[in-house]
Amino acid sequence: MSDRFDDPTDETLGRRLAGELPRYTAPAHMRVTIVEAAAPPRRPVWLGPLLAAAATALVLLLLVMPVLPRIVPADPTQRYVRAVVSEHSRALMWGARHGDVLPAALPWLTQETGIGLNQFFVGDERLELVTAEPVYLERERGVAIHYRDQDGHMLTYIALPAAGLTVPDRDRVQIGRWRPALLRDSGFAALVWKQKDVACFLVSDMVSADDVETFKEYFARVRATTDPVPAY
């Protein structure tokens, strides 16, 4: 190894490099190009006020939102359906709050909900009973029983005291000897019927044409063997 200044020949070569090697000068347009590239992009004059106005509107909306009237369905049946669909999707995502297998939990359920079940569908080769639990929907206590079929579809049966509720005639469908109403909400299908003063709902995500037919079969099984009554 050698230091570059130790060798006079190296020193000469170094001087030649510094003095004789041609130097290239940057084209004039490069400086302009670089300065332009470095400059921040110009914002349109209207962008600032527009963003400020949008931000103000957003803040106002956030402030006002809690006091805005909620859009609830005017039709009471539709309102009930929305509530039971919400309960069904909650159970679908989070499971039952107090999962218990009937009939062991029957006295407790009746006590908690005010709904007695003289008889109920306990499942068969196609539908498996998963859990039963009390629910509170539309300011009423009720019973929810969850089933699962062999394809993994979850079904929720809900019984609520609703003496004033009327099942809409226009949505009724014939299933065997019964004529429940078939309603849809948020991508779910719900069959609605009444047994004396108790409103009954069967909810599922079975909404396609084929699935609805299966859903109707499930309804027939549940409807034939479930008898809810107000306990007091």
Next chain:
Amino acid sequence: MADADFQRQVLTHLDALYNFAMYLSKRPADAEDLVQETYLRAFRFSHRFQPGTHLRAWLFQILRNTFLTFYRVREREAPVAEDGVPEWDAPMFHDAPEDDGTAMDAHTDLERAMRRLPEEFRTVLLLAEVEGLPLEEVARVMACPVGTVKSRIFRAKERLRGLLRDYETK
């Protein structure tokens, strides 16, 4: 983005960077791209520059790293010869590829010889002898110890002398 003062300072080194880029890439269009990319990166990462340190060395370092990135990509994408054997081996010190038609003509034997040197040798000579950077700064640009820089300068000059002798005999 960099402030106006920083922009003014870095632009004073435009000619030196372009000259360095010309000797690295050997094509004016490539050199322009290289320098512009260097400035874009310098502006984007201006916050990483430590005031009081050698700005020119920092810019040379960015330019060389940018060049190596592009050069290596191009090297990987080089067409494979018909017999499947690469055109050249890939030793640690790459010999610069021969000039093609788009490269600028060399004005002197010295310039021609410089262009024939491997990049590592060309860079140390350009930075240390032509630009006059201290060896410590050259070492920083090349990300190697000062001893390695000295060794490369020595070997680069040997190679350069050999090439110049060849040109004289021809």
